[in-house]
Structure formats: C-alpha cells, structure tokens
Amino acid sequence: MSDLSNKKSLTALLLKYKYSVIVGLLSLTIVDLCQLSIPIIIGKVVDILTLENSTYTDLNKYALYILLIATLMSIFRFGWRYFLMGASRKLEQSLRNEFFNHLQSLDFDFFNKRKIGDLMARTVNDIETIRMACGLGMIVAYDGVFLLIFIMIAMLYISPEITLYVFIPFPILGLVIYRFGKFIETRFGKVQESFSELTESARQSISGIKVVKAFVVERDEKNKFEKSSKNYLNQNLSLIKVWAFFQPFIAFIAGIATVIFIWLGGMKTITMDITLGDFAAILIYLTMLSWPMMALAWAYDLIKRATASLNRINEIFSIKPKPEELPTINEFKLKGDIEFKNLSFSYNGKKALDNLNLTIPQGSTFGITGRTASGKTTLIELLMKIPDVPRETIFINGTDLARISKNNLRKKVIYIPQETTVFSGTIKDNITFMKPDIEQAEITRVTKIAEIYDEILNFPDGFDTRVGERGLSLSGGQRQRIALARAILFKPEILILDDVLSSLDLRTEKLALQNIVKEMNGKTLIAISNRVPSISGFNQIAVFDSGRLVETGDHSQLMSNQGIYASLYKIQTIQ
Numbered sequence: 068m069s070d071l072s073n074k075k076s077l078t079a080l081l082l083k084y085k086y087s088v089i090v091g092l093l094s095l096t097i098v099d100l101c102q103l104s105i106p107i108i109i110g111k112v113v114d115i116l117t118l119e120n121s122t123y124t125d126l127n128k129y130a131l132y133i134l135l136i137a138t139l140m141s142i143f144r145f146g147w148r149y150f151l152m153g154a155s156r157k158l159e160q161s162l163r164n165e166f167f168n169h170l171q172s173l174d175f176d177f178f179n180k181r182k183i184g185d186l187m188a189r190t191v192n193d194i195e196t197i198r199m200a201c202g203l204g205m206i207v208a209y210d211g212v213f214l215l216i217f218i219m220i221a222m223l224y225i226s227p228e229i230t231l232y233v234f235i236p237f238p239i240l241g242l243v244i245y246r247f248g249k250f251i252e253t254r255f256g257k258v259q260e261s262f263s264e265l266t267e268s269a270r271q272s273i274s275g276i277k278v279v280k281a282f283v284v285e286r287d288e289k290n291k292f293e294k295s296s297k298n299y300l301n302q303n304l305s306l307i308k309v310w311a312f313f314q315p316f317i318a319f320i321a322g323i324a325t326v327i328f329i330w331l332g333g334m335k336t337i338t339m340d341i342t343l344g345d346f347a348a349i350l351i352y353l354t355m356l357s358w359p360m361m362a363l364a365w366a367y368d369l370i371k372r373a374t375a376s377l378n379r380i381n382e383i384f385s386i387k388p389k390p391e392e393l394p395t396i397n398e399f400k401l402k403g404d405i406e407f408k409n410l411s412f413s414y415n416g417k418k419a420l421d422n423l424n425l426t427i428p429q430g431s432t433f434g435i436t437g438r439t440a441s442g443k444t445t446l447i448e449l450l451m452k453i454p455d456v457p458r459e460t461i462f463i464n465g466t467d468l469a470r471i472s473k474n475n476l477r478k479k480v481i482y483i484p485q486e487t488t489v490f491s492g493t494i495k496d497n498i499t500f501m502k503p504d505i506e507q508a509e510i511t512r513v514t515k516i517a518e519i520y521d522e523i524l525n526f527p528d529g530f531d532t533r534v535g536e537r538g539l540s541l542s543g544g545q546r547q548r549i550a551l552a553r554a555i556l557f558k559p560e561i562l563i564l565d566d567v568l569s570s571l572d573l574r575t576e577k578l579a580l581q582n583i584v585k586e587m588n589g590k591t592l593i594a595i596s597n598r599v600p601s602i603s604g605f606n607q608i609a610v611f612d613s614g615r616l617v618e619t620g621d622h623s624q625l626m627s628n629q630g631i632y633a634s635l636y637k638i639q640t641i642q
C-alpha cells in the first residue's frame with residue numbers, strides 16, 4: 068500500500084542524515100571513552116600514593132594523560148554537538164516542509180472537517196517533539212547505553228564478583244522503566260491533544276477578535292480559553308508526576324548499589340583482595356553510573372513522546388487527496404455551453420443548492436444575483452471543482468465536469484473569489500505573476516479595465532509598491548481588482564467574478580463590467596453581483612433565493628416578471 072510507504076519512523080527520518088549521525092556518534096564515542104579512562108587513571112594514582120617505591124615521574128605521566136584527555140574531550144564535544152544537533156534541525160525542517168506540502172495537497176473536504184488550531188499544533192509542536200527525540204533523545208540514548216556497558220565492563224575487569232553483587236538492584240529498575248514507557252506515551256498523546264485544543268481556542272478568539280469585541284463577549288472567550296489552558300496544565304502535571312516518581316527512584320537504586328559496594332568492596336579492600344586504587348576506581352564508576360541510568364530513562368521518555376507525536380503526524384500523512392473519481396480528460400477544450408442539470412448540493416447535511424437547472428451559453432455574459440447565503444458562491448465553487456462535484460450534474464460542451472481534470476479546468480477558467488489574497492512582492496509582481504516579460508503598456512491597460520489603475524498610482528511607489536506580509540496592506544476590494552487585472556492579462560476561456568467590484572460605486576462597477584465584457588470579446592463571462600443595475604446589461608441574469616433558482620431571463624423579461632429582480636432594480640436605481 069502506498070500509504071504505508073509514507074509513514075514516518077524515527078529511524079527512517081534519521082537515516083536520511085546518516086553521515087552526520089555517524090560522524091556525531093563517533094565523536095560522542097571518543098568523548099565517552101576519554102571519560103571512562105579517568106577513573107582508571109585515578110585508581111592508578113591512588114595506588115602510586117599508597118604503594119611503596121613509586122616516583123614523581125609516574126605522577127607526572129598520569130597528570131599529562133589527564134591533560135591530554137581533557138583536550139580531546141573538548142574537541143570532540145564540539146563535534147558531536149555540531150553534527151547530531153545539526154542533523155536533528157535539518158530533519159525537523161525537511162519533515163515540516165513535507166508535512167506542510169502534504170497539507171496543501173489535501174482536499175477542501177479535509178479542511179472543512181479539521182480545526183486549524185489542531186493542524187497548526189501538529190505542524191509546530193509535534194514536529195518539534197520529533198526533533199527533540201532525534202537530536203537530544205538519540206544522544207542521551209547512545210550515551211546512556213554506551214556508558215552503562217563500558218562502566219560494567221570496566222568494573223567487571225577490576226572485580227567481577229563485586230560487580231555482580233552491585234548490579235543486583237538493576238533489573239528491577241529496567242522493569243520499572245519499561246512499564247512506565249507505555250504510560251508516558253499515552254499521557255503525552257493527551258498532552259499534545261490538549262495543546263491542539265488550546266491553539267485552536269487561541270486562534271478562534273484572536274481571528275474573531277473584532278466580532279468578540281463588537282458583541283462584548285470577551286468574558287465568554289476568556290472563560291473558554293482559560294478552560295483549555297487549565298486542561299493543558301492538568302495534562303502536563305500528570306506527566307510531571309511520572310517523572311517526579313522516576314528520578315528519585317533511579318537515585319535510590321544507585322544509592323543501594325553504592326551501599327552494597329561500600330560494604331562488600333570495603334571488606335575486600337581490608338582483606339587485600341583488591342587495592343585501595345581499585346576501590347577508588349569502582350566508587351567513581353558507581354557515581355558515574357547514575358547519569359547513564361538517568362539518560363536512558365530520559366531518552367525513553369523523549370522517544371515515547373516522539374512516538375505519540377509521530378502518530379499524530381502519521382495520521383495526517385495517511386490521509387490522501389482523493390483521486391478524481393473518474394478517468395479524466397486532460398486536453399479538453401473548454402469552449403461550449405455550461406449546463407447544470409438537477410444539481411443539488413449540501414454542506415454536512417445542510418442543503419445549499421436545491422435541484423438546479425440552468426444553461427450558460429458559450430460566449431454569453433451571464434449575471435447572477437440574490438441574497439447572501441442563497442448559494443451563488445457554492446454554484447461557482449462547484450463549477451471550479453473546489454468541493455467534489457456530484458456526477459452527471461454539470462456539463463461543459465456536453466461533457467460531464469467530473470470527467471474534466473481540475474488541472475485542465477483551472478488552466479482555462481479563472482475564478483476570482485470574494486476573498487482573495489495577494490502574495491508578498493510588488494503590485495507589478497502580483498499582476499504579471501507567471502508572465503514576467505509583459506510590457507508596462509499592457510499592464511496599464513489591464514489595470515485600467517480592472518478599475519485599479521488610479522489607486523495604484525496613488526500608492527507610495529506606484530506599481531513597485533510592496534504589498535502582502537511586510538508591505539502595504541490592501542483592502543479586500545483592491546486585492547480583488549488586482550486579481551482581476553491579472554486574470555484579464557491571462558485571457559481565460561471563461562472568467563468568473565464573485566462580487567469582485569462591490570467596493571466601487573454603482574456607476575463605476577457598471578462601467579468596469581462593460582469594459583470587461585468588451586475585453587472578453589465573445590468568451591464566457593459570469594459575474595455575481597448584489598447590485599442588479601450593474602449586471603442589467605448582461606445577456607442573461609439568474610436570481611437565486613435560498614439555494615433555488617427563482618428567476619432567469621434578460622433585463623426586459625425579468626422586469627416584466629415583476630418579481631425579485633424587478634423590485635431590486637427599482638430600489639437600487641432610486642438613489
């Protein structure tokens with residue numbers, strides 16, 4: 068299955084950076100070996116001091132060793148940190164990019180069901196947890212295992228018998244760590260879940276702050292947020308309890324091992340089975356032992372957290388963009404009538420369009436009007452295949468839209484939605500997008516048609532004014548008209564405008580639409596407008612009400628109908 072191949076595991080992620088990881092682990096190994104040799108040297112020094120006929124030269128030799136070791140350790144400490152931490156940062160970045168690209172590929176439906184805050188928490192927080200496990204987690208795990216094994220070997224080398232006794236309490240520790248691992252994983256899953264809720268709650272109140280203030284519901288919002296925040300705290304506290312138990316427990320086990328050793332090792336030293344130097348070396352190894360144990364528990368904790376986060380990431384990775392249901396035609400000519408046949412559509416069970424039948428003839432100018440929430444935008448979004456289109460309901464030139472690929476459709480049909488964004492760059496970049504070698508005369512011409520030319524000239528740097536993220540912020544209407552200029556430049560087969568000129572006054576809107584009609588020159592133009600007079604000159608006008616098509620015809624037919632259209636026209640031309 069393809070969705071298995073996409074599932075991430077910590078090892079697979081690390082393997083992508085195997086060279087950095089290998090160099091880093093080698094450096095870490097050298098540092099550890101240096102560290103491990105120190106107790107042996109100290110043991111030797113103690114023996115020199117306590118045994119007879121030892122000399123200064125011996126002492127000097129060992130002092131020099133220690134100096135050499137200290138130098139090596141500083142160099143290789145830099146090495147492991149640079150390579151291992153560096154690899155984990157690169158891994159984090161590439162995973163986050165991949166995750167983000169995957170999100171971008173998902174359907175409309177997915178975003179309709181998911182909470183934005185939750186997705187943000189996964190993109191930021193869960194991926195950070197994975198990075199922690201791959202960097203810090205791997206380092207402490209390797210360090211812990213390596214030191215533990217070598218300390219045991221070194222101790223066994225000095226005195227196998229003592230070592231075996233000293234290690235008696237350790238299997239109990241192993242068992243406890245193992246039992247708690249699963250516990251940490253589930254608890255941490257809950258922590259991350261509640262962080263998702265917290266992020267979503269913050270996102271909702273921040274993005275809706277104007278509404279919140281307008282309706283004076285700040286207190287409700289505050290309570291909601293505090294609730295999520297408290298829940299996050301409680302989940303974290305329960306995780307802290309686990310550690311609060313863990314750490315003293317490890318120290319206690321290490322303490323017991325030392326007790327065993329002082330008693331047993333002391334006896335052996337008295338009976339001269341081992342030297343005082345051996346006693347000192349083992350004692351130092353024992354004090355060194357609590358770090359690898361702590362490290363292993365810590366690594367286990369980091370890895371278990373990352374496993375929980377990885378599950379959350381993999382859950383999203385396993386969701387695939389829905390393939391287009393039918394085999395689609397890629398090179399379909401989009402010239403021809405657009406027909407809607409018995410089209411009904413619902414959002415999560417709520418009907419937005421009800422049994423609609425409508426034909427938009429090739430090359431015509433087609434106006435759509437109606438109250439808000441009457442289904443106008445839904446109709447157009449279906450035509451653009453933004454939500455999934457039911458089969459055999461929309462046809463272009465007689466071919467089922469379900470069979471026409473999205474790619475092909477969006478190459479020739481341009482739709483300017485009610486909400487458009489500009490990208491960071493200059494106004495000019497935004498207009499000439501994908502066609503950078505357009506001449507200024509042409510840019511001037513299309514911006515004049517889109518009724519944005521004069522406004523652009525009034526911006527601080529004219530066409531070179533920066534907009535978007537760190538530039539001038541444009542009004543919704545300005546953004547739409549810039550998108551419109553870009554669309555005109557593009558010469559689409561079908562142009563669809565969703566209330567694009569409503570920020571202009573009625574007269575200017577009407578004039579602009581007339582210019583666009585001229586520009587489209589026999590290609591299909593569909594324009595949604597709340598202001599009837601501005602589309603009254605169109606070949607045909609459709610009036611929507613509560614998801615139904617209630618009137619169609621040209622201006623004179625609709626006027627003689629004396630329905631919604633006629634009354635709107637009268638009201639809107641009075642002023």
Ligand SMILES: Nc1ncnc2c1ncn2[C@@H]1O[C@H](COP(=O)(O)OP(=O)(O)O)[C@@H](O)[C@H]1O
Nearest residue numbers: 179414419437438439440441442443444445446
């Ligand atoms: N993405 C969506 N999810 C759920 N309901 C939606 C969505 N988009 C629109 N609706 C609902 O569908 C109905 C028609 O909306 P829409 O097509 O946007 O109307 P109009 O463009 O005429 O204002 C409304 O009741 C609206 O609340």
Ligand SMILES: [Mg+2]
Nearest residue numbers: 443444445485
């Ligand atoms: Mg709308």
